[in-house]
Amino acid sequence: MPRTHTEDPANLCTAPAALPQLAHPRNLGIPLDPGWVRRAAVNRSAAERRCATLPGRRSVKGSIQAAWLLKAVSLIDLTTLAGDDTPGRVRRLCAKARQPVRADLLDALGVSGLTTGAVCVYHEMIAPALDALAGSDIPVAAVSTGFPAGLTPFATRLAEIEASVAAGASEIDIVISRRHVLTGDWAALYDEVRAFRAAAGPAHLKTILATGELGTLTNVARASLVCMMAGADFIKTSTGKEPVNATLPVGLTMVRAIREYHAVTGHRVGFKPAGGISTAKDALVWLALIKDELGDRWLSPDLFRFGASSLLADIERQIEHHVTGAYSAAWRHPLG
Numbered sequence: 001m002p003r004t005h006t007e008d009p010a011n012l013c014t015a016p017a018a019l020p021q022l023a024h025p026r027n028l029g030i031p032l033d034p035g036w037v038r039r040a041a042v043n044r045s046a047a048e049r050r051c052a053t054l055p056g057r058r059s060v061k062g063s064i065q066a067a068w069l070l071k072a073v074s075l076i077d078l079t080t081l082a083g084d085d086t087p088g089r090v091r092r093l094c095a096k097a098r099q100p101v102r103a104d105l106l107d108a109l110g111v112s113g114l115t116t117g118a119v120c121v122y123h124e125m126i127a128p129a130l131d132a133l134a135g136s137d138i139p140v141a142a143v144s145t146g147f148p149a150g151l152t153p154f155a156t157r158l159a160e161i162e163a164s165v166a167a168g169a170s171e172i173d174i175v176i177s178r179r180h181v182l183t184g185d186w187a188a189l190y191d192e193v194r195a196f197r198a199a200a201g202p203a204h205l206k207t208i209l210a211t212g213e214l215g216t217l218t219n220v221a222r223a224s225l226v227c228m229m230a231g232a233d234f235i236k237t238s239t240g241k242e243p244v245n246a247t248l249p250v251g252l253t254m255v256r257a258i259r260e261y262h263a264v265t266g267h268r269v270g271f272k273p274a275g276g277i278s279t280a281k282d283a284l285v286w287l288a289l290i291k292d293e294l295g296d297r298w299l300s301p302d303l304f305r306f307g308a309s310s311l312l313a314d315i316e317r318q319i320e321h322h323v324t325g326a327y328s329a330a331w332r333h334p335l336g
């Protein structure tokens, strides 16, 4: 039974009465509801108190921990977004996505067929990624719309999405215009995301809020709602390039917005924390947050991803420790 809005002061407390439930695999979006957006508000200290309880309450050890870590691997958007990316680096990353954990370790755990959730690259690296992932089910995600700042001309941003979809990306990670949030121009944000969603066509749209640049958790909650109303398939915290990226209070705010949006519209929207998530311990805390707030249905690649360039290396080290009793040196895991 989901908690009601009155049980926790960090909740948004603002949803209108539930609309008829819709059964559809993608979020169709709804008309912009400015009243719902304006009423969204987050109490930062309550959110921080709630997040402070997470690491202790859900500590898992031994084989249960290994199982959670394997689950985390399957939820990673294995990412390289560097100015010096080359086809060779992307091919190596894709090899890692196909075989994210050493075969002997997986054999010892009786696991087969494990891959990461996706590979995430810039547009120019879509072709080598597709080539290296041929024959697998691993999707290629492309960052888009003038990533990371999102300040290129609007027509260019739309064309960028269309070009990445035409090149074979099945997931598009767009950045929103932060100024629309900072000036409270929710209609402009809604129209922008709606246009991005149309340009993406069948590709799934992840909307990056760049929460470290939005000022307040209330802005994060409002921007989350607007992106979902405009049809986002996922809401994502950060580009990884802001000074502050994925934090737990931001994550709590966004998943509460997802929960509320689902309760009202029946649409399930995915969540992708990204930026600075680099340890197995961090990953377990994020998974605990999702399990607590959204439930097991969200612990699946269609509804949850980690955006991470270095998380996999630490997870693999922890799995190796679980299997062998010894840690390997970090340099043995140069990618991921």
Ligand SMILES: O=C[C@H](O)COP(=O)(O)O
Pocket (backbone or CB within 6 Å): 079, 081, 120, 238, 239, 240, 241, 274, 275, 276, 277, 307, 308, 309, 310, 311
């Ligand atoms: O979307 C993914 C992020 O850019 C990855 O950030 P990270 O390099 O801090 O893991």
